Amino acid sequence: MIVDLARRRVTIRKFLSKEVSIQKIIRIIEVGRQAPSGANRQPWRFIVVSDAGLKRRIREECEKIERGFHRKVPEWMKKWLSEKKITPIKKFLTEAPYLIVVCSEKTAVYHVQSIWLSIGYMLLAIEEEGLATVTYTPSRTAGIRELLKIPDGYIAEAILPVGLVSCISLRIIVRLMRNDVAVAFPPSSS
Numbered sequence: 604m605i606v607d608l609a610r611r612r613v614t615i616r617k618f619l620s621k622e623v624s625i626q627k628i629i630r631i632i633e634v635g636r637q638a639p640s641g642a643n644r645q646p647w648r649f650i651v652v653s654d655a656g657l658k659r660r661i662r663e664e665c666e667k668i669e670r671g672f673h674r675k676v677p678e679w680m681k682k683w684l685s686e687k688k689i690t691p692i693k694k695f696l697t698e699a700p701y702l703i704v705v706c707s708e709k710t711a712v713y714h715v716q717s718i719w720l721s722i723g724y725m726l727l728a729i730e731e732e733g734l735a736t737v738t739y740t741p742s743r744t745a746g747i748r749e750l751l752k753i754p755d756g757y758i759a760e761a762i763l764p765v766g767l768v769s770c771i772s773l774r775i776i777v778r779l780m781r782n783d784v785a786v787a788f789p790p791s792s793s
């Protein structure tokens with residue numbers, strides 16, 4: 604059931620370097636491309652990267668951007684990042700066997716909203732395949748565009764490193780309670 608996938612899914616930032624079947628990646632993208640989009644423009648394009656050299660160059664580029672980002676963020680976010688042990692080091696970009704780079708057609712109506720729906724679909728599909736990911740959103744993507752030869756008119760919106768979880772650690776993800784996020788008119792009895 605989809606609710607079980609949603610409850611089970613958590614962000615994973617450490618992956619086994621073990622191979623994963625490309626068929627799984629194809630099925631994940633198959634789910635992503637079924638998402639609804641503004642005016643059915645389907646602004647998503649997916650670049651699948653498995654080449655070790657290219658992943659390393661993407662990681663180097665992202666870590667350069669991250670060092671600048673971490674220097675500039677406000678204090679509250681520095682604290683949150685440090686609590687989460689999120690540093691400029693993005694090992695997951697080379698550890699995961701696949702990177703799905705999600706690109707968006709910038710001129711498509713509601714392209715940002717549509718892309719994120721597609722990403723949401725894929726996050727659950729990744730869970731269903733027994734794999735894991737982190738929704739990685741580098742703050743600048745010009746270097747990635749160059750590395751991947753992303754055409755003008757498209758922007759790299761997010762990178763999903765996809766692989767097997769390296770170690771299961773007990774993590775409690777705090778979610779708002781149902782009553783905190785939803786109301787019913789008339790109020791429901793339960």
Ligand SMILES: Cc1cc2nc3c(=O)[nH]c(=O)nc-3n(C[C@H](O)[C@H](O)[C@H](O)COP(=O)(O)O)c2cc1C
Nearest residue numbers: 612613614615616689737738739740741742761776
């Ligand atoms: C729009 C968006 C952007 C995100 N960007 C990053 C990111 O750049 N780096 C990262 O490590 N995690 C990123 N995340 C993952 C969130 O930190 C994570 O989803 C959140 O802490 C909740 O944890 P959970 O996914 O385990 O439920 C992003 C998530 C979303 C939805």
